[in-house]
Amino acid sequence: MLFLIGKILGEIILAFVLILSLNVIILARTGLWSIGHIGFFGLGMLFSGLAMSNGVNPWLAGAMGLAGSAGSAALVGAASLRLKNDYFLILSIGFVYIVHAMNLSLSSINGFSGLSRPWPFGTGFEQALLLLGAMLLPAIALVLWLHFRLRQSSLDAICALARENEDAAQALGVSTPWLRWHLFFWGSLVACWAGIVFTFYTMGTSPERCSMASGIMLFACMILGGIGTVTGSILGSLAFVLVPRLLELTLVDGLGWSFNASHSAQIIFGCMLISLLLLRKGADHG
Amino acid sequence: MELIWDQIALAGAIALVAFGFTLLYSVARFINFAHQSTISVSAYACYWAHIILGLGILPSIGIALVIATLFGILEYCLVFRSFIGRPAHLLVVASFGVSLIVESGLAMIFGTANKSLGIEDPLVSISGVSFYVRDIYVWCALIVIIPVIVLYLRRARFGLLAQAIPVNIRQVRIWGLSVNPPMILVFGLSALLAGLAGIYLGIGWSVFPGMGLKWGIWAFSVAIIGGLGSLYGSLLGAAVVALPLLLAYRFGGAVMADGILFLFTAGVLLVRPQGLFPLRMRRI
Numbered sequence: 001m002l003f004l005i006g007k008i009l010g011e012i013i014l015a016f017v018l019i020l021s022l023n024v025i026i027l028a029r030t031g032l033w034s035i036g037h038i039g040f041f042g043l044g045m046l047f048s049g050l051a052m053s054n055g056v057n058p059w060l061a062g063a064m065g066l067a068g069s070a071g072s073a074a075l076v077g078a079a080s081l082r083l084k085n086d087y088f089l090i091l092s093i094g095f096v097y098i099v100h101a102m103n104l105s106l107s108s109i110n111g112f113s114g115l116s117r118p119w120p121f122g123t124g125f126e127q128a129l130l131l132l133g134a135m136l137l138p139a140i141a142l143v144l145w146l147h148f149r150l151r152q153s154s155l156d157a158i159c160a161l162a163r164e165n166e167d168a169a170q171a172l173g174v175s176t177p178w179l180r181w182h183l184f185f186w187g188s189l190v191a192c193w194a195g196i197v198f199t200f201y202t203m204g205t206s207p208e209r210c211s212m213a214s215g216i217m218l219f220a221c222m223i224l225g226g227i228g229t230v231t232g233s234i235l236g237s238l239a240f241v242l243v244p245r246l247l248e249l250t251l252v253d254g255l256g257w258s259f260n261a262s263h264s265a266q267i268i269f270g271c272m273l274i275s276l277l278l279l280r281k282g283a284d285h286g
Numbered sequence: 287m288e289l290i291w292d293q294i295a296l297a298g299a300i301a302l303v304a305f306g307f308t309l310l311y312s313v314a315r316f317i318n319f320a321h322q323s324t325i326s327v328s329a330y331a332c333y334w335a336h337i338i339l340g341l342g343i344l345p346s347i348g349i350a351l352v353i354a355t356l357f358g359i360l361e362y363c364l365v366f367r368s369f370i371g372r373p374a375h376l377l378v379v380a381s382f383g384v385s386l387i388v389e390s391g392l393a394m395i396f397g398t399a400n401k402s403l404g405i406e407d408p409l410v411s412i413s414g415v416s417f418y419v420r421d422i423y424v425w426c427a428l429i430v431i432i433p434v435i436v437l438y439l440r441r442a443r444f445g446l447l448a449q450a451i452p453v454n455i456r457q458v459r460i461w462g463l464s465v466n467p468p469m470i471l472v473f474g475l476s477a478l479l480a481g482l483a484g485i486y487l488g489i490g491w492s493v494f495p496g497m498g499l500k501w502g503i504w505a506f507s508v509a510i511i512g513g514l515g516s517l518y519g520s521l522l523g524a525a526v527v528a529l530p531l532l533l534a535y536r537f538g539g540a541v542m543a544d545g546i547l548f549l550f551t552a553g554v555l556l557v558r559p560q561g562l563f564p565l566r567m568r569r570i
Contacts, residue, residue, distance in 0.1 A: 033375045035382075079556055086374040090317060090510065091555050093378075097503055098548045105545070212499070213389075216382045263390040270387035277380050278368055 003125060008241060010132050010201065015237035017136050017143075017194045019222045020230065024147045025187035028228030029156070030180045031163040032080055035219055036092030039099040040188045042210025043069040044195025046103050049112040049205040058118035062196050069192035070185075077184040081177040096212050103207035111205035118200060128201050135197045139190055144230065146186070159183070213266060220273035223280070243268060292490070293532045295421035298428050299483040301524035303505035304512065305432055306476030312439075312515040313472045315452045316377040320361055320384035321480055322502020326495055328354035328481035329488035330392055333401055343405055351481045358477020359470050366473075370465060371455065385498070393495040400492040407489055420489050427482045428521075435475055436517050448472055503544065504528060507551040513561025522563050 022037040048065030052058055079091055103111065117123065121131045150156050162169040162176040169176050199205055208214070221240040226232025247268075248261035303325065310318045331353040335346035365384055369377050409416045439445035448468035450458050458465060480502075487501055505520075512523025527550065535543035554561065 033379065035379065079552075082556060083559060086316065086378055087555065087559055089375045089378050091552060093319075094507070094548050094552050094555070098545055098552070101545045101548070212382070213386055216379075216386055219379065220383065260394055263394045266390035267387050267394075270383040270390070273383035273386075274365055274380050277376050277383075 006125065006129050008245060010129055011241045012237050013132055013136050013140075014194060014198060014201075015218070015221075015240045016233060017139055018191055018218060019225070019236045019240070020140065020143050020233040021187045021190035021194075022218075023222050023225075023233045023236070024228060024230065025143065025183055025190070027222070029150070029159040029163070030080070030183045032084075032092075032180065032184060033089050034092050034184065034188070035089060035215055036076070036095040036099075037188065037191050038210050038215035038218055039092075039096040040069060040073060040191035041195040041198070042096075042099040042103055042207070043072055044192035045111075045199050045205045045210065046099065046106060046195075048196045048199045049115060050106060052115045052199070053107075053112050058116055058200065062118065062200070065196045065199075066189075066192060069195070070189055073185050073188035073192060077181045077188065080180055080184050093212070096210070096215050100207060100211050103205065103210060107205055107207065109207065111207050112199075113204035115199065115203045115205075117203060121200070123203070132197065132201050135200070136194065139193055143190055147230065155179075216273070217266065217269045220269045220276070223276050224272055289536065290533070291415070291417050291421050293536050294529065295418075295424045295486070296490070297524050297529040297532055298424040299486045300501065300504045300508055300528050301521050302424070302427060302432075302479045302483040303502060304508040304520035304524055305435075305517065306479040307505055307509035308512070308515055308517055308520045309435070309472060309476045309479075311509070312517065313448050313451055314366070314377075314469065315515075316374040316381070317506065317509075317514070318361075318366075318476075319378065319381040319502075319506075320365075320388065321358075321381075321476060322498040322505065323385040323388040324354050324357055324477045324480035324498065325484035325487060325501055326389060326392055326493075326498035327357045328484035329403070329493045329497060330396055332485050332488055333396070333403055333493050337401075337404055347485055350485055351478060354481025354484065355474045355478045358473040358475075358480075361477070362469055362473040367466065367469070370469075389495045389498065396495070398495060400494045402492055403488045405489050418490070420486050424482075424486050427479075431479065431482075432517075432521070439517070444468060444471065504547065507547050510551050511554050511562055513564040516561060516563050519561055519563035523561070526562070 018037065018041060022034060026032055026034050026037070044065050046065075047068040048061045051061035051064045056064065076091070076095055080088055083091055117127070117131060121127045150159070158169060158172070158174050159179065161172070162174065162179060166176050195210075198209070218240060221236035222233065223236075224239055225234070225236030244262050244265035247265055251257045251264075252259065252261055303322070306321055306324075307317060310316070310321060328350045332346050332350035335341045335349040336343065339346075341349070361384060365380060366377065369380060407418050407420050409418060410422075411417075439449060444467070447458065447463060448471065451465055451468060455465065483501070483505075484498070487497060491497070508523040508528050509520050510523075511527050512519030512521070527547065531543045531547055558564075
């Protein structure tokens with residue numbers, strides 16, 4: 001039981017890092033619908049897994065993974081300077097497919113396994129949770145600090161202006177592409193870091209984690225929670241992890257129905273996404 | 287030799303789906319990712335009619351095409367109709383929601399295992415060149431249906447109305463015309479094309495819930511490379527990009543053919559977002 005709670009807690013923290021960085025840094029401030037956020041998670045996972053499976057020290061592998069994915073984040077961010085709205089969305093979707101295909105072809109269909117954890121952390125499950133907390137809580141703190149600092153500074157108003165009326169912002173002398181690039185880059189880097197930590201946490205990689213379907217579900221949960229707020233991100237990550245779990249616990253184990261809980265969760269998230277997009281007029285501008 | 291013809295026909299099937307993507311884009315101005323689920327829907331419908339109900343091959347194909355077309359129309363009536371006039375990125379994300387629902391639904395009903403349509407496809411020989419029957423089917427679809435659709439859109443009054451929607455939807459409404467009938471037509475037609483491709487892919491390869499995603503992504507890349515909304519662009523894109531990659535994959539053992547395709551697509555998007563063979567807007 002304790003093991004199950006710990007596992008769910010770990011999943012929630014991972015989902016929270018992803019949703020929070022996408023929600024408060026990228027989507028709310030730049031207005032870029034970066035549905036490919038999960039791709040950065042996959043990239044961090046792939047690079048660090050690849051390095052470790054070639055015998056590189058885990059710390060060094062983590063650093064290499066971060067450097068590699070930072071380069072990719074910089075490139076995709078540079079693309080955001082040229083493309084906006086649905087064209088950026090298409091590029092972002094293509095990015096997820098590339099990362100997913102790379103994950104599948106560079107490792108096996110189930111990803112790498114049997115990797116090691118960085119030095120002070122051992123192989124037990126408590127150690128895994130400790131590692132997750134030690135590595136992700138600072139990232140969460142950093143994102144929250146950035147979020148609240150931005151909210152107090154005049155930069156936030158400039159972000160809003162750049163999102164609503166780019167010409168007006170540029171007339172004020174703000175380099176809006178540069179601002180957008182920065183926010184996108186740092187938000188994506190957090191997702192890469194989550195991917196690297198995931199590799200340490202599970203001592204392996206898992207290509208299905210960065211598939212388009214999980215990216216869409218993450219996005220649906222983020223919109224469900226609420227765009228641009230920390231509470232929304234918490235609610236979203238809770239829904240992302242708990243809905244499939246609860247379905248499995250109540251209907252499959254409790255009532256003995258025989259169906260696949262994760263598929264039905266996908267259907268629920270899909271319906272939820274469509275109805276939320278329909279109902280929330282405010283979602284138009286992120 | 288028949289393998290080369292088979293790869294050409296596969297590129298043709300991808301072109302059919304890509305044509306559906308661009309057809310939808312040329313009227314509704316968004317990329318409909320639920321379009322690729324139509325491939326899975328028609329393949330599973332064919333499987334249901336042929337294997338589970340035990341009908342013959344031709345009736346099963348007919349039923350599958352009808353179901354695919356109805357699926358396209360239903361998609362519009364239930365979901366996308368309410369989104370008309372909203373920003374395109376919302377429609378793209380919503381279409382992903384639809385494809386998530388459809389593919390998980392199929393996986394729940396039929397299971398995730400690979401299925402075979404169990405249709406034997408004999409090799410036929412015409413003056414020394416051997417084909418599979420399914421290849422001829424794709425070629426007929428490409429040569430007959432696409433020119434008819436293009437002619438209809440360019441010449442018929444209803445087709446012109448469909449083309450007027452993206453240019454000036456307000457004007458269309460001021461004229462007292464409903465947006466729905468042309469939209470239903472376009473959704474139905476593009477679903478029919480994806481349905482045709484889905485049956486071909488189901489016969490030649492296996493049927494599984496993710497098959498729409500697997501092949502739809504090729505079609506999506508081809509549509510982008512060819513130029514979104516440009517009707518013949520998707521066919522040219524398939525011939526210029528998908529075919530060489532498929533041949534290299536099949537005969538040269540090129541790994542990551544899809545990765546190369548996506549990178550190329552990303553490059554096209556960045557350098558030339560309107561595609562290689564862009565659409566010229568007509569003022570109506």
